[in-house]
Amino acid sequence: MNERYSWNTADLIIPVFSIILAVYYMFTIRGIPRIAQMYGGSLSIIVIILSVVMFALVVKNGLFKKISNPMKYIKNNWNDSNFGIYKKVAVLISLVIIYISLLPYAGYPITSMIFMSLVMYFLGMRKITRILGVAVFVTSLGFCLFILFLNVQLPLDIISYQIKSLIR
Amino acid sequence: MDLIMNSFYTILEWWWLIPLGVCIGVFVGAVPGFSSTNTLIILLPLTLSMETAPALAFMASVYSGAQMGGSIPAILLNVPGTGSAAATCLDGYPMAQQGKPQQALVIAFLASCIGGFLTTATALFTLPYLRSVVYLFGSIENFVIILFGLALIAQIAGKNPLKGFLAGGLGLLLGAIGYDHIYSVPRATFGFIELFDGMPRVPAIVGLFALSEAFIMIEKDTIIKKKVGDIKSSWSDTMEGIQMTFKYFIGVVRSGFIGFLVGIIPGAGATIGSFVSYQQAYNLSKEKDKFGKGHPEGIIAAEAANNGLTSGALIPLLTLGIPGGGTAAIMLIVLQSHGVPIGPRLFQSSPDMAYNVIVSMLFAYIVLLCIGLPLTKLFAKTTIIPTKILVPSIISFVLVGAFVERRFFFDIKLALFFGILGYIMKKTGYPTHAVLLGVILGPLSEQFFLRGITLGNGNPAIFFSRPVGNILWILLLLSVVTPPVYKKFFKNKKENSSSIL
Numbered sequence: 001m002n003e004r005y006s007w008n009t010a011d012l013i014i015p016v017f018s019i020i021l022a023v024y025y026m027f028t029i030r031g032i033p034r035i036a037q038m039y040g041g042s043l044s045i046i047v048i049i050l051s052v053v054m055f056a057l058v059v060k061n062g063l064f065k066k067i068s069n070p071m072k073y074i075k076n077n078w079n080d081s082n083f084g085i086y087k088k089v090a091v092l093i094s095l096v097i098i099y100i101s102l103l104p105y106a107g108y109p110i111t112s113m114i115f116m117s118l119v120m121y122f123l124g125m126r127k128i129t130r131i132l133g134v135a136v137f138v139t140s141l142g143f144c145l146f147i148l149f150l151n152v153q154l155p156l157d158i159i160s161y162q163i164k165s166l167i168r
Numbered sequence: 169m170d171l172i173m174n175s176f177y178t179i180l181e182w183w184w185l186i187p188l189g190v191c192i193g194v195f196v197g198a199v200p201g202f203s204s205t206n207t208l209i210i211l212l213p214l215t216l217s218m219e220t221a222p223a224l225a226f227m228a229s230v231y232s233g234a235q236m237g238g239s240i241p242a243i244l245l246n247v248p249g250t251g252s253a254a255a256t257c258l259d260g261y262p263m264a265q266q267g268k269p270q271q272a273l274v275i276a277f278l279a280s281c282i283g284g285f286l287t288t289a290t291a292l293f294t295l296p297y298l299r300s301v302v303y304l305f306g307s308i309e310n311f312v313i314i315l316f317g318l319a320l321i322a323q324i325a326g327k328n329p330l331k332g333f334l335a336g337g338l339g340l341l342l343g344a345i346g347y348d349h350i351y352s353v354p355r356a357t358f359g360f361i362e363l364f365d366g367m368p369r370v371p372a373i374v375g376l377f378a379l380s381e382a383f384i385m386i387e388k389d390t391i392i393k394k395k396v397g398d399i400k401s402s403w404s405d406t407m408e409g410i411q412m413t414f415k416y417f418i419g420v421v422r423s424g425f426i427g428f429l430v431g432i433i434p435g436a437g438a439t440i441g442s443f444v445s446y447q448q449a450y451n452l453s454k455e456k457d458k459f460g461k462g463h464p465e466g467i468i469a470a471e472a473a474n475n476g477l478t479s480g481a482l483i484p485l486l487t488l489g490i491p492g493g494g495t496a497a498i499m500l501i502v503l504q505s506h507g508v509p510i511g512p513r514l515f516q517s518s519p520d521m522a523y524n525v526i527v528s529m530l531f532a533y534i535v536l537l538c539i540g541l542p543l544t545k546l547f548a549k550t551t552i553i554p555t556k557i558l559v560p561s562i563i564s565f566v567l568v569g570a571f572v573e574r575r576f577f578f579d580i581k582l583a584l585f586f587g588i589l590g591y592i593m594k595k596t597g598y599p600t601h602a603v604l605l606g607v608i609l610g611p612l613s614e615q616f617f618l619r620g621i622t623l624g625n626g627n628p629a630i631f632f633s634r635p636v637g638n639i640l641w642i643l644l645l646l647s648v649v650t651p652p653v654y655k656k657f658f659k660n661k662k663e664n665s666s667s668i669l
Binding site for chain 2: 008010011013014015017018021022024025028029032033035036038039040043044046047050051053054057085088089092093096097099100103104108112115116119120123124125134135138139142145146150152153154
């Protein structure tokens with residue numbers, strides 16, 4: 001509690017998001033009776049105040065001055081390993097977005113198998129037989145658990161649908 | 169007493185259903201997004217075809233097992249299987265990262281079983297009297313109890329309270345999205361019809377914990393920095409976990425009964441119970457600094473409470489015929505389909521049903537202990553599976569978990585949004601637990617607040633007009649104010665004594 005916290009400009013991502021949400025929230029509750037506004041309205045104001053305090057603290061610590069030359073700041077502060085990690089996460093998130101987009105059309109088993117194989121390869125696994133073995137095993141486990149046992153209505157390709165009809 | 173003995177004999181006739189129910193419960197409880205409620209819905213055709221006593225015994229066993237199963241991924245992967253296991257992550261995962269996954273699991277299992285067993289045994293002997301307790305809690309008391317849970321935000325804020333409060337406020341605001349509870353006006357839904365009913369909890373849990381953790385996991389090769397050969401899963405680790413649990417035995421009993429009391433309140437839910445218990449354990453602990461860093465008391469508080477809550481949550485159903493939660497509502501369907509009169513006459517007309525359920529839960533906890541403890545050795549090895557395999561497996565499994573509850577593809581996208589939000593928060597030092605607390609407790613606090621204020625015709629004085637409510641206010645005030653005052657006083661005293669020396 002007593003440790004001195006070192007502020008960072010990245011600390012402002014959440015306050016910026018919070019302010020946008022709070023302002024939008026207040027915009028959507030305008031015009032509704034006061035009693036219904038009370039809870040959400042007060043919350044929005046509290047969130048805005050906390051976010052503004054956070055901004056003030058970051059400014060007080062002089063971080064804006066430090067990033068007056070953004071390129072120099074990135075060069076000095078983002079060492080290669082950090083940048084590599086964020087790049088990896090960005091690629092992983094992109095793969096998840098592609099997986100989610102294809103899931104309703106290609107079905108759970110095929111999309112999951114392809115997604116898992118790609119992620120394992122991307123994370124550095126190079127043995128194709130191992131990649132395929134794990135992908136097939138985990139997807140089959142998911143298929144048995146979710147679709148056959150728990151009857152989750154996930155989209156299926158024609159082969160999986162036939163298997164499900166045969167077993168259930 | 170005859171009723172209790174008859175229930176023992178009845179349940180012994182169907183004893184084999186209890187291990188089956190427990191295993192199913194532990195298994196589905198460990199899958200994020202699945203709960204005892206949606207599993208029992210899936211198994212409803214099976215339970216409807218059984219006789220009433222075995223059906224209820226089976227359902228009670230699934231319910232008890234699921235509460236405990238949720239702690240397994242919470243400790244090993246920082247992915248809570250159920251909402252109530254989110255509090256277990258606070259200390260369970262740090263303990264696993266210290267190379268003690270087996271000890272953490274043993275503590276969780278033992279605390280769950282002891283907490284659950286003691287409270288169930290209490291329920292067995294006090295069942296006729298507990299119905300009056302249910303009447304003591306209305307919207308005002310519920311609102312204050314939720315504030316106990318929200319008070320935890322201040323404590324999990326860590327070294328930067330401002331970030332903790334902002335995260336909590338953001339969570340409450342996200343939880344306030346959707347129709348308002350009086351005029352049904354949609355608020356901040358961004359035009360998504362899927363958000364009109366409010367912010368769904370499962371995508372929030374899955375995203376904030378599971379997905380964000382998966383994104384962080386890619387930075388390391390395994391969850392804990394140990395080689396495969398180093399984790400030998402010996403019985404001495406199990407013994408160490410048992411010793412740690414018994415060292416804090418009073419905490420197990422206290423947390424179990426906190427969960428039990430919260431469970432009795434209709435609609436409160438297991439998540440509130442485990443967070444309220446964690447907050448109380450923190451306040452009463454002599455080792456506050458160890459909380460959040462893999463402290464056994466933290467795991468005990470969350471786990472004993474959420475299992476103590478299982479028996480408490482069935483009290484409104486068994487004594488008054490009011491379903492206190494989702495699982496109780498499904499039990500009610502089974503009772504109704506078998507022609508058992510439901511409503512306040514349930515306990516008078518069929519007291520044997522109530523005792524059968526309680527006795528089967530007692531057996532379930534004994535079975536859980538026998539099955540769970542040896543399995544901790546096996547589960548602990550999850551922490552040394554390479555993240556190259558774990559990350560895609562977790563993502564693929566939990567996204568299905570996000571879909572299950574409402575069966576909207578929108579919920580999968582929402583889970584990804586929460587995953588990115590959770591990742592940014594973890595990287596910038598905002599506590600994700602505070603957001604989750606807000607998302608889960610926010611809608612409930614708003615609901616009870618608005619009900620209270622409507623009852624008082626807009627006058628907030630209504631919140632201080634009921635005796636039980638006032639006692640709870642005093643306890644809340646004490647639990648928030650006492651720790652910092654005590655800490656300051658204790659620190660000054662220590663400084664004075666050292667300067668004298």
